Amino acid sequence: MLLTRPALTADDATATALLNCLVREVCAPEQQVWADGGHLVMRLPRVGVTLRTGLARPPVGPTYRLAPPFEERRTASWIATGWERLADLVAGELELVTGQANPEFLTQVRDSRATLGALLAARGDVGEGAREELQGAQGAVSCYLESEQSLLSGHRFHPSPKARQGSPAQWLPYAPEARARFLPRWLAVREELLIEEGDPAAFARLDELGPAVPPGHRLLPAHPWQLTLLANRPVLRKAFAEGLLHDLGSAAPEVAPTSSVRTAYVPAADVFCKFSLDIRITNCVRKNAWYELTGAVALNDIIQPIFASLEGCTFLAEPAYRSVALADRRLHEGLGVILRQGVGGLNGTPLLSAALADPYGSTLSRLPALATPEGALAWWDAYVQHVARPALRAYLEHGVILEAHLQNVLVAVDDEGMPVQTAFRDLEGTKLTPAWHDRLAALPPRVREAITYDSGRAWNRVVYCLLVNHLTEIAAAVADLHPGIDEDLWPTARPHFSSCGDHPQLRALLAGVPFPAKANLRARWARTADRTATYVPVPNPFAGP
Structure with a gap:
């Protein structure tokens, strides 16, 4: 029986995200959560409040399907509780847990809710003809872009998943969730002031498609919003005034922002x-730091030969970057653009994994391969093979830590929707273990630091991204379609893990030790960097009943 997908509202999505975080990071570790019929009940012991929410079905692994109504216990009855009250209660409990306040927290939650409301309104303004064209598009690129731009609610286990600086008037023209398309701004940069690392031919196709430049200059594409943010930098204004840079304006080719907001796909150049x-989105300001620009090129040279040896997958190359050499580091970073390989060479139709897992979406249910329980189990078997095996082998055999979460993985499917190839992406989140120390010795210390993890953090990151953030969410989405197969999902997945070798970490994983889940709520409360986030234990579905 198909689980009815909930209608998406800004209020309910905000409340659900808060409660998901509360259960995972506070109530469950302290044994203050339990199922009661069709409800999930949670106690906040320090503020002395008990809450409950609807429970659509039993969990598949460490993930719940919460549903309205959201209620608070008052004397002998349950009363409706809105997202603002829930945010206040979560903040109160965290302040008592940690002994510290966070005056930014409630503002971030409100901003996230307001952003989602604006996105839903903008999405609803898309004309019927345009909507039919997008939904009916048969081309692989159109289907791919629809999956990239479908993530309205955001991360289910983040307290403010859609927090975004700026007003809707500033960011809606560049919002993937609003199905945005825009023209880049183009700069002509004097050749001696252009910085470029990596493959010198990487930008050739963009150079052909962009506007003409004066003699002695090179093209640099820029995000229009970013150029507005940097417009008052004195060094940049002087460079324009002296003719070191020329603003060529907005020009083709058209680009489409992907789920990360700042990364845009250029279909004409693939x-x-x-x-x-320079805008804070969810956790951090999304700039290309100087050490990330250099680190991407260095990592790409290491990663590509490794993935050439792994079957059924690829890593989208980041062969080069461009920026400007002006006496202002913020301009070097702020105008830096990393080029990434497109999706044209993938086998089949690429789909963003996050779109497949979205409980408010319908991408997974549109795939013919999942029409029956038997087909859905075969699809899950193929999916785990194509995602889990290469991610685990990259770490266990090569010392490469993939950030294989839902927004960093594309799965190419055939005409029936069966997975045939996986594409991993984003070298910013990719790290190396200390085993690579000698190979990295020539890099600047800050670059080495940015692209490496110690062994303890490495395994936690691999398991969290691959299993907690990714596969448990895909499993839940499959079980939404066919709840009767939920008990078969993880036994089906087990052989793909055990086939990756007899490693102590894998033995522990398959024996049922709890998974490490990144504590997004606590990280936001403590205002710590993502890299230093702590982890909380969550149930391991390999442990069985």
Whole structure:
């Protein structure tokens, strides 16, 4: 029986995200959560409040399907509780847990809710003809872009998943969730002031498609919003005034922002441009730091031969970057753009994994292969093979830590929707273990630091991204379609893990030790960097009943 997908509202999505975080990071570790019929009940012991929410079905692994109503216990009855009250209660409990306040927290939650409301309104303004064209598009690129731009609600286990600086008037023209398309701004940069690392031919196709430049200059694509943010930098204004840079304005080719907001796909060139954007989105300001620009090129040289040896997958290359050499580091970082390989060479139709897992979406249910329980189990078997095996082998055999979360993986499917190839992406989140120390010795210390993890953090990151953030969410989405197969999902997945070798970490994983889940709520409360986030234990579905 198909689980009815909930209608998406800004209020309910905000409340659900808060409660998901509360259960995972506070109530469950302290044994303050339990199922009661069709409800999930959670106690906040320090503020002395008990809450409950609807429970659509039993969990598949460490993930719940919460549903309205959201209620608070008052004397002998349950009363409706809105997202603002829930945010206040979560903040109160965290302040008592940690002994510290966070005056930014409630503002971030409100901003996230307001952003989602604006996105839903903008999405609803898309004309019927345009909507039919997008939904009916048969081309692989159109289907791919629809999956990239479908993530309205955001991360289910983040307290403010859609927090975004700026007003809707500023960011809606560049919002993937609003199905945005825009023209880049183009700069002509004096050749001696252009910085370029990596493959010198990487930008050739963009150079052909962009506007003409004066003699002695090179093209640099820029995000229009970012150029507005940098417009008052004195060094940039002087460079324009002296003719070191020329603003050529907005020009083709058209680009489409992907789920990360700042990375845009250029269909005409089949490349991605990963722009800097000095805007805080969810956790951090999305700029290309100087050490990330250099680190991407260094990592790409290491990663590509490794993935050439892994079957059924690829890693989208980041062969080069461009920026400017002006006496202002913020301009070097802020105008830096990393080029990423496109999706044209993938086998089949690429789909973003996050779109497949979205409980508010319908991408997974549109795939013919999942029409029956038997087909859905075969699809899950193929999916785990194509995603889990290469991610685990990359770490266990090569010391490469993939950030294989839902937004960093594309799965190419055939005409029936069966997975045939996986594409991993984003070298910013990719790290190396200390085993690579000698190979990295020639890099600047800050670059080495940015692209490596110690062994303890490495395994936690691999398991969290691959299993907690990714596969448990895909499993839940499959079980939404066919709840009767939920008990078969993880036994089906087990052989793909055990086939990756007899490693102590894998033995522990398959024996049922709890998974490490990144504590997004606590990280936001403590205002710590993502790299230093702590982890909380969550149930391991390999442990069985």
